Amino acid sequence: MPSSSMAKTLVKTFLKSPHSLKTKIQAKQLHAQFLKTQPYSPSSTSILISIYTNFNLLQHSLFLFNSLNSPPFLAWKSIIKCYSSSGLFANSLTCFVKMRSFGVYPDHTMFPFVIKACVFLKNLRLGESIHGCIIRMGLDFDLFAGNALLNMYAKFQSLQLTGGCKVFAFNVFDGMPKRDKLCGRLAQERDKSVVGLDSVAKVLETMPKRDVVSYNTVIAGNAQNGLYEEALRMVREMGNANMKPDSFTLSSVLPIFAEHVDVMKGKEIHGYAIRHFFDSDCYIGSSLIDMYANCARIEDSCRVFNLLSKRDDISWNSIIAACVQNAVFDEGLKLFRRMLTAKVKPRDVTFSSIMPACAYLTTLHLGKQLHGYIIRGGFDDNVFIASSLVDMYAKCGNIKAARWIFDQMEHHDMVSWTAIIMGLALHGHGRDALSLFKQMEKDGVKPNYVSYIAVFTACSHAGLTDEAWHFFNSMSQNHGIKPGLEHYAAMADLLGRAGKLNEAYEFISSMHIAPTGSIWSTLLSACRVHKNLELAEKVAKEIFKVDPENVGAYVLMSNMYAASRRWKEAAKMRIFMKKKGIRKEPACSWIEVKNKVHTFISGDKSHPLYDRIFQALKDLLEQIEREGYIPETNEDFHDVDEEQKKYMLFSHSERLALAFGIISTPAGTTIRITKNIRVCVDCHTAIKLISKVVEREIIVRDNSRFHHFKDGKCSCRDYW
DNA sequence: CTAGGGTTAG
Numbered sequence A: 001m002p003s004s005s006m007a008k009t010l011v012k013t014f015l016k017s018p019h020s021l022k023t024k025i026q027a028k029q030l031h032a033q034f035l036k037t038q039p040y041s042p043s044s045t046s047i048l049i050s051i052y053t054n055f056n057l058l059q060h061s062l063f064l065f066n067s068l069n070s071p072p073f074l075a076w077k078s079i080i081k082c083y084s085s086s087g088l089f090a091n092s093l094t095c096f097v098k099m100r101s102f103g104v105y106p107d108h109t110m111f112p113f114v115i116k117a118c119v120f121l122k123n124l125r126l127g128e129s130i131h132g133c134i135i136r137m138g139l140d141f142d143l144f145a146g147n148a149l150l151n152m153y154a155k156f157q158s159l160q161l162t163g164g165c166k167v168f169a170f171n172v173f174d175g176m177p178k179r180d181k182l183c184g185r186l187a188q189e190r191d192k193s194v195v196g197l198d199s200v201a202k203v204l205e206t207m208p209k210r211d212v213v214s215y216n217t218v219i220a221g222n223a224q225n226g227l228y229e230e231a232l233r234m235v236r237e238m239g240n241a242n243m244k245p246d247s248f249t250l251s252s253v254l255p256i257f258a259e260h261v262d263v264m265k266g267k268e269i270h271g272y273a274i275r276h277f278f279d280s281d282c283y284i285g286s287s288l289i290d291m292y293a294n295c296a297r298i299e300d301s302c303r304v305f306n307l308l309s310k311r312d313d314i315s316w317n318s319i320i321a322a323c324v325q326n327a328v329f330d331e332g333l334k335l336f337r338r339m340l341t342a343k344v345k346p347r348d349v350t351f352s353s354i355m356p357a358c359a360y361l362t363t364l365h366l367g368k369q370l371h372g373y374i375i376r377g378g379f380d381d382n383v384f385i386a387s388s389l390v391d392m393y394a395k396c397g398n399i400k401a402a403r404w405i406f407d408q409m410e411h412h413d414m415v416s417w418t419a420i421i422m423g424l425a426l427h428g429h430g431r432d433a434l435s436l437f438k439q440m441e442k443d444g445v446k447p448n449y450v451s452y453i454a455v456f457t458a459c460s461h462a463g464l465t466d467e468a469w470h471f472f473n474s475m476s477q478n479h480g481i482k483p484g485l486e487h488y489a490a491m492a493d494l495l496g497r498a499g500k501l502n503e504a505y506e507f508i509s510s511m512h513i514a515p516t517g518s519i520w521s522t523l524l525s526a527c528r529v530h531k532n533l534e535l536a537e538k539v540a541k542e543i544f545k546v547d548p549e550n551v552g553a554y555v556l557m558s559n560m561y562a563a564s565r566r567w568k569e570a571a572k573m574r575i576f577m578k579k580k581g582i583r584k585e586p587a588c589s590w591i592e593v594k595n596k597v598h599t600f601i602s603g604d605k606s607h608p609l610y611d612r613i614f615q616a617l618k619d620l621l622e623q624i625e626r627e628g629y630i631p632e633t634n635e636d637f638h639d640v641d642e643e644q645k646k647y648m649l650f651s652h653s654e655r656l657a658l659a660f661g662i663i664s665t666p667a668g669t670t671i672r673i674t675k676n677i678r679v680c681v682d683c684h685t686a687i688k689l690i691s692k693v694v695e696r697e698i699i700v701r702d703n704s705r706f707h708h709f710k711d712g713k714c715s716c717r718d719y720w
Numbered sequence B: 001c002t003a004g005g006g007t008t009a010g
Helices: A004-016 A024-037 A041-053 A058-066 A073-084 A091-102 A111-119 A125-136 A141-157 A162-173 A180-188 A198-206 A211-223 A229-241 A247-259 A264-276 A282-294 A297-308 A313-325 A329-341 A348-361 A366-378 A381-395 A399-408 A416-428 A430-441 A449-462 A463-477 A486-496 A500-510 A519-531 A532-544 A550-562 A567-580 A610-626 A642-650 A653-662 A681-693
Strands: A588-593 A596-601 A673-677 A697-699 A704-710
Touching: A004 A366, A024 A041, A041 A058, A041 A073, A058 A073, A058 A653, A073 A111, A091 A111, A111 A125, A111 A141, A125 A141, A125 A381, A141 A211, A198 A642, A211 A329, A229 A247, A229 A588, A247 A264, A247 A282, A247 A681, A264 A282, A282 A297, A282 A313, A282 A399, A282 A567, A313 A348, A329 A348, A329 A399, A348 A366, A348 A381, A366 A381, A381 A399, A381 A416, A399 A416, A416 A430, A430 A449, A430 A588, A430 A704, A449 A463, A449 A486, A463 A486, A486 A500, A486 A519, A519 A532, A519 A550, A550 A567, A550 A697, A588 A653, A610 A642, A610 A653, A610 A681, A642 A653, A642 A681, A653 A673, A681 A704
Parallel strands: A673 A697
Antiparallel strands: A588 A596, A588 A673, A697 A704
């Protein structure tokens, strides 16, 4: 317990040197002592405020500040600083303006705080007038104020609030005219042409003194504005000026190499960071994670993450996003759970990073849980999150929910439009998708490369050939987007499905980039659907030219030969595959029941309820045969008898999943199944009839689209 | 006074 004599010593020491106070406790003891022994003298109160401010005790500072009728300079300065470092930038600025109205002038140490506040509040006008104030007071050569201004103008540049950069242009080009004149001119010239970020760099040149912070600020400013060459040039210049890049420099530079997918340069930076003991730095860590992830080196991302000694929310977000972007969804979800366990609060970025994992894995229950979390956290008006939700609901088979979320959005950007258009397309609502696309153009939102993939997907699944041609032409003519592989693939697919096989062949042959195996493959499967073996052989040749290991082509050809009873050729295809050691990916379906995902591989009897599933399939078969079902068995097998073939069709993974879904959910429940490859014709027919006899809606997502089965019909109208 | 992470892709 402190005695009163101790307190008195404290006061003595304090008055001699206020900064000797080392702890909050001491500050409070001092405050108590002041209350006892002295009246509220403005100057001692101000000193006390500044001490509380140094400990960032805003409430204590405020309490004292409010007791002052006419606060002296130090009190203003402290309270403004305290507001700023507590993140209360609006209060900080209000205070600053109020201080000026009291006739109190700021000093050079105050400007960095208020300028930072202007940046945070995106208040360009106030920022400019504060800059004017700095000039009028002749403090424009102050290093800290200058750095703060550099940062402010660079940030406003990235926000495209470009008016301010002219200030620097005047500074530079007018060779510093009389200050008052300059300020007057500024107001007049405000709306003249944009000078841009290079003027920020030029100011750097006129600064009498520059430190690492000045360089870092300009480097970051350039990097954030996409001026990568300039940013790197500044790094070299910084070195020439005998200043060493520090952790700030590196974390600004790394995203450049992530963007350029330049892992060698990225590794150089990583090496530099290790040599200079920056590698445990949180900021560099997340840049490194992102850089490696962008270069498809997810293992390296994980290594960096695991070696981090300190992790904040951004480190977690980075590694989660890294996993999801590299299709390591399970790991991403695991890390998300670990993040929650580690008591790190997820943020908006976390959700938009993790949501695609639910979309790809079709884990609707997880997606819904996350949606709940998002609503509770008040993140649901974030465009990134809303778009990812639209996508997730669409991919998980709930197009109505996707549409609802889209309609709830206040503001639609290109990505959210594209997400809903793609969703509708995958669910076979081609016309709705196209009318939304037109709506988007009407709203003045420019489509990009991806939007057109969605458009062609819509045309493809609805068989809208003419519309597709129209969009294919207007894509380059009206929007200057060159067709890429994905567009060609979608167009080829569309022509093929529509049975225009020769048109498709011509189309692919006349592409301005070399067609890939996968583009030819779309035509090959169209040949199978339309039973054109002759063209198929021609197409297969093309495929094997560019991609001799294309599994799908071998399988398809083998099946087509078998279907026309040309067993020898069929066998030849299988022998080729064996020789090359390539294997067909096993067919696999999965279904969510009671928040658990059940996976079925075709022919797999290992499910604990297999006996009941088999029995259910047998019962269903009897029921649908009464509805007129005839198994289509001519395609896949040739050396087994008809009765056996029927049972072999049983083993298709989607049927196992479907039967399991029927026996383990209450009557009437919608069944959602996901499959890794396309549904076969026989299963498609069977599931249509099953939807009728069990009176349920059955939604199957294959690798191509959604099929909504209901009352014996499918939403694809047998066109897929 | 300066730095890092996010949504759409047959």
